[in-house]
Amino acid sequence: MKISIRLLLTLSVAIVLFVVFMSMLRPAEPLNGGSEYEVRVVNGFTNNSSLPLVIWCASKDSELGGRALQEHDDFSWRLKTNIWGTTHFWCTMKWDQMRKSFDAFKASRDAYRCGTARKCSWLVKEDGFYFSNDEVNWQKDFPWY
Structure with missing residues (x-):
């Protein structure tokens, strides 16, 4: 069976285009999961010096514990995602x-x-919870109630 050069070239271009397209859909991650992220929660209240913002965080595998945050204090941690993407x-x-x-x-x-x-930041204010991935541009995600 004789395959023409034109057919091989067409198939090669199609494969390259497919690989490029697929790589744009999802950021590259190791096959075993394990992408690292930093999560930070900041007390953005304007005046709560007498009453701290209390935070307690956990996952199904670990308890990070709690903290009492005064104005502008933060609570942060690093995590590594699992292979199943369920972290x-x-x-x-x-x-x-x-x-x-x-x-x-x-x-x-x-x-x-x-x-x-891979930075996930939260600013907690009197009117709700704000998210940012650069700590410059904040978007309100949800209110307290």
């Missing part, structure tokens, strides 16, 4: 009578939105 950390926040639990990191949601620097 999930949640936090419970409490300030005065308000209490809110939220997903601080969820691989299925944050693998893309945390950006190429």
Whole structure:
């Protein structure tokens, strides 16, 4: 069976285009998972010096514990995603009578939105929770209630 050079060239170009297209759909990650991220939660309240923002964070595999954050204090940690893409950390926040639990990191949601620097930052303010991947541009994700 004789294959023409034109057919081989066409197939080669198609394969290269397919590989380039697929690489643009998802950032490259090791086959064994293991992408590292930094998660940071910042107290963005303007005046809570007498009443701290209390935070407690965990995953199904580890408990990060709790902290009492004064104005501009932060709580941060590094994590490594698992091979299944199911890494999930949640936090419970409490300030005065308000209490809110939220997903601080969820691989299925944050693998893309945390950006190429893989930084996932939260700013907790009186009116809600703000997300940023550069700590310059903040977007309100949800309110306390």
